[in-house]
Amino acid sequence: MEKTVKIAVIGGGPAGLAAAESAVEQGIRPDDILILERADKLGGILNQCIHNGFGLHTFREELTGPEYADRFIRKVREHQIPYLLKAMVIDISPAGMPGGTGLTVTAMNAEEGLVRVHAKAVILAMGCRERPRGALNLPGYRPAGIYTAGTAQRFVNLEGRMPGHEVVILGSGDIGLIMARRLTLEGARVRVVAELMPYSGGLERNIVQCLDDYGIPLKLSHTVVDIKGRKRVESVTIAEVGPDRRPIPGTEEEYTCDTLLLSCGLIPENELSSALGVQMNGVTKGPVVNESLETSVPGVFACGNVLHVHDLVDYVSEEAAQAGANAARFVLGEIAEDSAAPVTITAQDGVRYTVPSSISLNRMEDRQLIRFRVGNEYRNAGIRIEFDGKEFRTLKKNILAPGSMEQVILQKKDLEGIKGLKNITLRVVQY
Amino acid sequence: MKEIRNLTCIRCPMGCQLTVTLQDGAVQSVTGNTCPRGAEYGRNEVTHPVRTVTSTVRVEGGERPVVAVKTKTEVPKEKIFDVMQALNGLYVKAPVEIGDVLLEDIAGTGSSLVATAEDAAC
Numbered sequence: 001m002e003k004t005v006k007i008a009v010i011g012g013g014p015a016g017l018a019a020a021e022s023a024v025e026q027g028i029r030p031d032d033i034l035i036l037e038r039a040d041k042l043g044g045i046l047n048q049c050i051h052n053g054f055g056l057h058t059f060r061e062e063l064t065g066p067e068y069a070d071r072f073i074r075k076v077r078e079h080q081i082p083y084l085l086k087a088m089v090i091d092i093s094p095a096g097m098p099g100g101t102g103l104t105v106t107a108m109n110a111e112e113g114l115v116r117v118h119a120k121a122v123i124l125a126m127g128c129r130e131r132p133r134g135a136l137n138l139p140g141y142r143p144a145g146i147y148t149a150g151t152a153q154r155f156v157n158l159e160g161r162m163p164g165h166e167v168v169i170l171g172s173g174d175i176g177l178i179m180a181r182r183l184t185l186e187g188a189r190v191r192v193v194a195e196l197m198p199y200s201g202g203l204e205r206n207i208v209q210c211l212d213d214y215g216i217p218l219k220l221s222h223t224v225v226d227i228k229g230r231k232r233v234e235s236v237t238i239a240e241v242g243p244d245r246r247p248i249p250g251t252e253e254e255y256t257c258d259t260l261l262l263s264c265g266l267i268p269e270n271e272l273s274s275a276l277g278v279q280m281n282g283v284t285k286g287p288v289v290n291e292s293l294e295t296s297v298p299g300v301f302a303c304g305n306v307l308h309v310h311d312l313v314d315y316v317s318e319e320a321a322q323a324g325a326n327a328a329r330f331v332l333g334e335i336a337e338d339s340a341a342p343v344t345i346t347a348q349d350g351v352r353y354t355v356p357s358s359i360s361l362n363r364m365e366d367r368q369l370i371r372f373r374v375g376n377e378y379r380n381a382g383i384r385i386e387f388d389g390k391e392f393r394t395l396k397k398n399i400l401a402p403g404s405m406e407q408v409i410l411q412k413k414d415l416e417g418i419k420g421l422k423n424i425t426l427r428v429v430q431y
Numbered sequence: 432m433k434e435i436r437n438l439t440c441i442r443c444p445m446g447c448q449l450t451v452t453l454q455d456g457a458v459q460s461v462t463g464n465t466c467p468r469g470a471e472y473g474r475n476e477v478t479h480p481v482r483t484v485t486s487t488v489r490v491e492g493g494e495r496p497v498v499a500v501k502t503k504t505e506v507p508k509e510k511i512f513d514v515m516q517a518l519n520g521l522y523v524k525a526p527v528e529i530g531d532v533l534l535e536d537i538a539g540t541g542s543s544l545v546a547t548a549e550d551a552a553c
Contacts (some may be wrong), residue, residue: 048500050547051485056443064485066499066548070529157487160497185486187517205441210481213508312444401446 001112005034006182006331008105008119009091010066010272011036013044014313015304015402016125017072022324024079025331031400034084034117036107042076042083044127045150046313048157051178053205059310079306086110092122092276094297103276115348121299121327123286124273125320126268128305130175136264139169140227143234147173149263149267156182164259168236169193170224172312174202174403176263181210186310190214191255194222194238196245199377201265203311225252227260235272236260241257266309276300283353284308291344291359291368292326292335293319301327308355308371311405315371336362345419350374350428351383359424366408370426374400378428383408386425387418394429442468448472451541470536481505484514485547493525493550500533501547506540513538525552 007023009016012035020033041047046054049065056062059071076083084107091106103122107115124194145153145164150164153175165188169176180190193211193306198208198221211218219238225247226237240251261410266288270278279288286307287295294301303323304316329335342358354372378400385392385408395408408426415421437444445465452459461473471487475481483505487497506514517538527533527550530537534544 047548050487050501050503052483053441053444062443064501064547067529070549092458157499158495158497160489160495182486185511202440203444203446205444206447208439209441213482316529328505334449404446 001109001115002118003116004118004131006032006119007034007327008103008117009033009035009099009123009125010092010105010129010398011035011044011125011126011127011304011306012039012042012083012399013127013304014046014069014072014084015306015323016044016123016128016314017042017069017076018317018320019074019123019301019303019327020078020081021075022321024081026328028328028413030079033081034119035081036087036089036105036115036117037083038088039305040085040094042073042085045165048150048154049178050157051182054313058317065313072317084109084112084115087112087115089272092272092300094276099225103302106274113144120331121301122188123327124278124295124300124306124324125304126272126301126306128268130262130310131267132156133262136170136262137229138224140224141229143227143229144231145229145233145258145264146227146260149173149179151258151327152179152202152261153182155249156186162186162188163261163296164188164257166191166234166257167259167261168224168238168255168257169261169263170238171195171262171264172200172202173263174206174266177202177206177210179261179263179321180213180216184216188259190216191257192238193218194224194242194296195220197221197402200403201263204401204403223247225259226254233258233260239248248300248410266305268306268309271304274305278302281353281357284355286355288331289354289356290338291294291364292328292330293323293356294326299327299330301330307351308373311403312393315405336360338363341422343372344425345421347372348425348427350376351426352377354426359415361412361421362416364412366412368412369407370408370410371405373405373424374428375400378430380402380431382429384425384427384429385410385420387415387421388423389425400428432512438476440469440472440533441495442466442472451477480508482508482511486515486518488518488521488523488544489548490527491524491553493523494528494553495550498523498527498546498550499548500544502537502542502543503532503541503545506538506542509540510540514540525550528540532539
């Protein structure tokens with residue numbers, strides 16, 4: 001199959017769906033868009049996130065994951081935006097359109113075989129995946145019964161199967177916390193959640209409603225030092241770690257269990273982006289983008305968890321809508337010329353990264369959202385915004401935590417007010 | 432007797448830090464919330480905590496073996512496992528649409544069990 005469209009959207013999860021809808025609202029004909037989705041359903045990871053708490057920002061009501069996804073799937077169907085399911089994109093290459101412009105997306109599909117899609121713009125919305133055991137350097141045997149939290153979530157919520165009955169969880173990411181509750185409700189005994197860092201990787205609300213509600217202990221500054229069992233997990237030993245994150249001898253505790261779940265971080269899925277030559281950010285493991293969420297390859301935009309891992313899907317939808325609108329403007333020739341020298345944004349002193357990492361004053365809208373995460377827990381702190389090294393404003397924050405995404409909004413008039421502005425710096429300040 | 436309880440609101444992922452002040456067991460004030468839902472959570476949590484239960488039930492003749500469900504309204508926290516027991520033995524027939532009521536007055540909570548995902552018959 002060979003097809004020419006204006007915008008190809010890689011991924012039919014929350015980011016891809018919102019981006020496609022937004023492109024239509026910006027004036028692209030639905031026929032000129034194609035969403036390519038690897039799974040047999042639209043909706044992405046939301047389909048297995050059956051817990052509630054989604055959509056309060058977007059819809060002012062509390063939805064479960066599948067309900068939230070359904071709102072966007074309905075819009076895609078209403079607009080009749082074409083999508084291809086079970087389509088695994090294997091390559092994105094430049095110079096796909098006649099005359100050597102645009103991009104070619106190559107995908108595999110069981111019915112269509114090799115699929116080639118030529119597009120003027122591509123929206124990267126592939127999401128992220130979990131850090132697996134092999135990336136964690138866990139000692140011990142390699143028996144059955146070790147899963148990432150998301151795999152266990154898929155087993156229970158989509159396949160109707162239990163991964164085990166006595167469970168230890170390593171890592172306090174949100175999916176691990178949610179699964180601690182889910183497995184408890186289904187009759188398993190979750191013995192402990194161990195977290196290497198001195199703070200939780202997940203949202204405070206999930207510690208309250210998933211662990212505290214069920215009396216599941218959370219052990220901060222602890223990690224797995226041994227896994228026993230040849231065929232199936234028989235026990236997991238955890239130990240306290242010092243400030244150097246190394247286990248402290250003598251603090252080992254052995255938990256008998258048949259299952260170990262890993263909730264140790266998410267990594268944006270960027271093999272396609274890297275192969276295309278998109279410039280990557282070493283901190284987020286996602287593409288470097290400008291104010292329009294455009295990557296270093298013109299016409300290639302990125303949004304959602306492939307860009308940086310979000311805490312709330314509502315923010316993914318919001319960001320994806322922006323990427324979709326900008327891709328539409330790019331295709332329609334409405335996007336302004338880039339400034340000769342964009343304003344760079346530097347993340348410092350506790351601010352780990354920013355998205356975007358540069359702003360073109362020509363292109364920016366009246367308000368520009370800057371999203372970021374901090375690298376530690378701070379109380380009574382602030383985010384200082386500096387224009388060319390001089391304090392512009394400091395925003396007070398009672399609590400800053402690595403598990404929560406933070407944001408500041410910059411006004412175009414403020415940036416234009418500084419003659420020859422070159423750099424904006426964001427840093428954490430302590431009071 | 433005056434009592435002060437510090438809570439993390441769980442009504443949305445913002446996780447506001449609430450301070451609930453009680454006088455002889457009665458709620459005097461809730462502060463720290465950014466929306467009315469937070470105030471409601473704070474009042475409920477110190478008097479009669481409630482939760483929405485989300486789970487799955489078995490489907491017959493569907494595309495998948497299970498379909499996602501939730502209690503339509505929040506149920507008393509101490510009833511969570513009663514709700515789980517009530518839905519554990521439940522089988523529904525495909526097709527299932529989002530919003531379908533699968534069980535009324537689950538475990539005597541007065542809340543109904545509704546589907547939160549769809550499953551077309553296959």
